[in-house]
């Protein structure tokens with residue numbers, strides 16, 4: 001497939017392609033060197049691709065920054081953005097995307113779970129005319145059971161509630177054309193759920209399949225409570241369905257109560273007054289109380305989100321930018 005207006009994409013023949021790789025890092029001192037080596041192995045011999053790798057140090061408390069600065073001495077194509085504290089992966093990625101100058105941009109994890117070799121395959125698709133090339137993992141065998149099940153439930157619930165569907169088995173690893181990145185940066189929200197935002201902007205999209213390897217070193221930064229909150233943020237950022245459900249539930253419960261009331265009225269007229277059932281009264285009250293609290297909780301989730309957005313704070317703060325050459 002090819003699209004008539006994209007003739008300039010053939011970097012293999014004449015123009016040199018500037019490729020930006022964006023890597024958020026948080027306490028990854030063991031991984032940074034390994035990633036740089038792999039990237040060099042893959043792109044070192046390709047003359048038509050000029051590379052910049054933007055590491056966003058997301059408030060690491062280990063020696064990640066020192067390691068990166070060391071690597072930059074011998075690899076001038078490395079750009080380091082040092083954030084003032086840990087802002088989370090989404091914010092760090094946003095910082096990297098903003099700094100990326102490339103004609104194509106690839107966000108990826110530092111732990112080599114996103115193999116750099118795949119970028120070449122993705123670039124070939126981009127040359128064919130696609131604006132977004134997703135890396136889709138063929139199986140989740142390398143994930144723990146808990147992560148596999150929670151992920152599958154998250155996608156099910158999210159895609160059921162939200163109009164913007166997130167493709168399953170696709171992470172942040174993808175290749176994007178400049179126009180896509182510019183569109184993403186136009187989105188003004190400060191709480192950024194990137195998976196949803198990627199899907200929201202759209203564009204001509206295709207995918208390449210790959211087997212996602214295990215993390216090479218270090219430990220996963222997303223576990224338990226953090227993952228749960230991330231899922232909540234995802235759903236409330238892209239769907240208002242949880243708010244609307246309460247109206248329908250309210251109508252349903254009120255309808256049931258009304259018909260039950262009618263039934264009791266008729267029965268009392270026919271059979272006279274009997275001794276009321278305190279147990280059923282108590283259970284109904286508790287049940288409705290519970291339902292109301294859940295409703296208020298959901299409301300609170302959204303009000304909280306509106307509050308955070310209303311403050312209009314920046315998504316991240318850069319303490320220092322280390323850049324040795326112009327792009």
Ligand code: UDP
Nearest residue numbers: 024025026058088089092109110220221222
């Ligand atoms: N990361 C980050 N800030 C955070 C948490 C993670 O920049 O607060 C980075 C981390 O260094 C890695 C990427 O996000 O490059 C993905 O993290 P991880 O591999 O721990 O996630 P998983 O693969 O387990 O989902």
Ligand code: MG
Nearest residue numbers: 109111113215
């Ligand atoms: Mg990982």
